[in-house]
Amino acid sequence: EAGVTQFPSHSVIEKGQTVTLRCDPISGHDNLYWYRRVMGKEIKFLLHFVKESKQDESGMPNNRFLAERTGGTYSTLKVQPAELEDSGVYFCASSPSGTGGRYEQFFGPGTRLTVL
Amino acid sequence: AQSVTQLDSHVSVSEGTPVLLRCNYSSSYSPSLFWYVQHPNKGLQLLLKYTSAATLVKGINGFEAEFKKSETSFHLTKPSAHMSDAAEYFCVVRYSSASKIIFGSGTRLSIRP
Numbered sequence: 001e002a003g004v005t006q007f008p009s010h011s012v013i014e015k016g017q018t019v020t021l022r023c024d025p026i027s028g029h030d031n032l033y034w035y036r037r038v039m040g041k042e043i044k045f046l047l048h049f050v051k052e053s054k055q056d057e058s059g060m061p062n063n064r065f066l067a068e069r070t071g072g073t074y075s076t077l078k079v080q081p082a083e084l085e086d087s088g089v090y091f092c093a094s095s096p097s098g099t100g101g102r103y104e105q106f107f108g109p110g111t112r113l114t115v116l
Numbered sequence: 117a118q119s120v121t122q123l124d125s126h127v128s129v130s131e132g133t134p135v136l137l138r139c140n141y142s143s144s145y146s147p148s149l150f151w152y153v154q155h156p157n158k159g160l161q162l163l164l165k166y167t168s169a170a171t172l173v174k175g176i177n178g179f180e181a182e183f184k185k186s187e188t189s190f191h192l193t194k195p196s197a198h199m200s201d202a203a204e205y206f207c208v209v210r211y212s213s214a215s216k217i218i219f220g221s222g223t224r225l226s227i228r229p
Binding site for chain 1: 150152157158159161162166167206216217218219220221222
């Protein structure tokens with residue numbers, strides 16, 4: 001069974017440009033999460049989808065970030081316009097439905113975003 | 117506030133000696149606790165999890181952790197370190213009604229030959 005995949009693995013863009021990150025969760029997983037690790041800091045929660053609905057987006061830093069999950073399958077995270085402080089590693093994770101918080105989340109390898 | 121603290125940012129041990137990575141969480145009813153490992157250029161992999169069953173949890177690669185409610189701790193141990201254990205380890209907590217998980221700051225484990 002394929003794990004969580006993320007694309008691209010690494011993106012280098014200039015300040016002010018737009019970048020779109022993609023996450024493909026494990027097939028059948030209704031829960032999809034985005035996290036971010038800025039250099040030298042903890043991994044922080046960004047948001048949580050249940051199928052195509054945003055369950056919790058309390059971690060989204062500002063309105064330059066837009067996450068979508070059309071059709072409840074893959075998800076995209078767009079940063080527009082990118083700023084220097086957006087640099088970091090963006091992780092995606094998924095978990096099955098009905099987990100009640102007691103089951104693990106399966107993580108992708110992350111996308112390393114560098115904003116110059 | 118709900119939080120998790122990893123007490124050491126870097127731990128270095130000799131190959132074949134015991135490993136102890138410390139983790140404390142803020143007290144709450146029925147937390148679920150996890151340890152994840154990240155090897156260089158790889159994704160986060162689950163080592164083990166505690167979800168209110170046995171307090172001593174065994175994971176992969178010889179790691180185990182003990183949930184101690186009185187100390188609000190969930191330290192990760194391994195009797196004998198191997199070179200392949202060199203990685204960054206994250207203690208993670210999820211409180212029962214929350215959708216998000218909270219990461220510790222990570223502990224980088226180095227193994228000396």
